[in-house]
Amino acid sequence: MLIPRWFVVSFVFGILPNLAPVFAGAASRPNIVLIFVDDLGYGELGCQGNPQIPTPNIDSIAKNGVRFTAGYVSAPYCCPSRAGLLTGRYQTRFGHELNAVGKQNLLPDVGLPLGEHTIADYLKKAGYVTGIIGKWHLGATEKYHPLKRGFDEFFGFTHEGHFYVPPPYQGVVSHLRSREPKYDEDNPIRRNQKTVQEPHYLTHALTREAVAFIDRHRRKPFFLYLAYNAVHSPMQAALDDVKKFEHIKDEHRRVFAGMLAALDDGVGKVLRKLRACSLEEKTLIFFISDNGGPTAELTSSNRPLRGGKGQLWEGGIRIPFLVQWKGQIPAGKVYSKPVISLDVLPTALAAAGVGLPKDRIIDGVDLLPYLTGKTNQLPHDTLFWRYGHNMAVRQGDWKLVRQNERGGRPKAQFQLYNLAKDISETEDLASTEPVIRRRLLEVLDRFNAQMVEPRWGRRSNK
DSSP: OOOOHHHHHHIIIIIHHHHHHHHHHHHHSOEEEEEEESSOOTTOSGGGTOOSSOOHHHHHHHHTSEEETTEEOSOSSHHHHHHHHHHTSOGGGTTOOSOOOGGGGGSTTOSSOTTOOOHHHHHHHTTOEEEEEEEOOSOOSGGGOGGGTTOSEEEEESSSOOOSSOTTTTTEEEOOOTTOOOTTTTOOOEETTEEOOOOSOHHHHHHHHHHHHHHHTTTSOEEEEEEOOTTSSSOEEEHHHHHTTTTOOOHHHHHHHHHHHHHHHHHHHHHHHHHHTTOGGGEEEEEEESSOOOHHHHOOOOTTSSOOTTOSSHHHHBOOEEEEOTTTSOSSEEEOSOEEGGGHHHHHHHHHTOOOOSSSOOOOOOOHHHHTTSOOSOSOSEEEEEETTEEEEEETTEEEEEOOOSSSSOOOOOEEEETTTOTTOOSOOTTTOHHHHHHHHHHHHHHHHTOOOOSSSOSOOO
């Protein structure tokens, strides 16, 4: 069939010019890779000052981008931290306040509320291919499945943890607790909706899947949420990785080092794949830990910060936070003003040319103007945290915090610290700075009034 000449002429001179901006916009939109790791303490990366365990690939993100020295997450535990990350909202606004463990993940009301939209929802609507690889932990029943929350593809598991290899744990060095949780019970590895048997060390498997995702979708804008479960327990490291650290005498620490080495190697493979596909300068990359390290359990260090996972001391919520976008944000920049994981969503949407929703409060901010020098203002005047009866607020250099011990009724009083002078929270200034303490209590009360009660569990100290 011959196509009339008049049709060809009208298409070329009439329709194509109108479509050109659409194609140009699609071509200019960056890919977005969000690497969210588990239980990695503030002080464990080479770029954060740890010389014992080399992390050259993760460090390269800081070298080629921005390292935030006051980067926070919105919760000190895995599950609520992920809810805040993916929605850009304080998770206490919608009751996703407390952590979910074990069979609790299977309860019908435990999961990211269906009225909340994820970063994947927004980007998918804008034409992005969206994929999650790794740990979900935002509801294990069918209605909360990642494929129903904006993701096109899923490979991973839905609960809080998973063994790195199946029993009898061959090919790894394990340092397991006497009563290790039954992480794998009702928590299989799935590819989309189908249960699969994964024989390989899980960190390596997640890396494999991430590299394959990039390769499949290299010709269209994509959002990859790579949620490694490393370095979360159970403590299991591949034999070859442990051998690299024979000079470390403590076996506990040696296994952790092997786990971190596998994680760093995985990040390196992802970065090299982007480079091989000529996508490095077309990709906005985030690297963040979901909460501080549980030092006694893993040796994951938060130095020089106080406390760790599960606490609102700095060690529980201030984490490694790196961003890279070659050619768009400065390389080798160290940024000291407070930022938070809630900022990922608005930053990614701004890079993709997607507007923020008008029907809800987004607590995060677009970090790009702050990183490019378009503004010298603070990204956030105030940051807020609540986990059970534990609460904190940071305004400028001042932090007001109440952190109770585990169990029993809350007894702790609010304490006040100047983080610019006392990053380790050693000198409580509540009695010597009563005006500041009172002001921050008022600020905290205003934030707290906007939040709702937990949708499951109860506001205890546990």
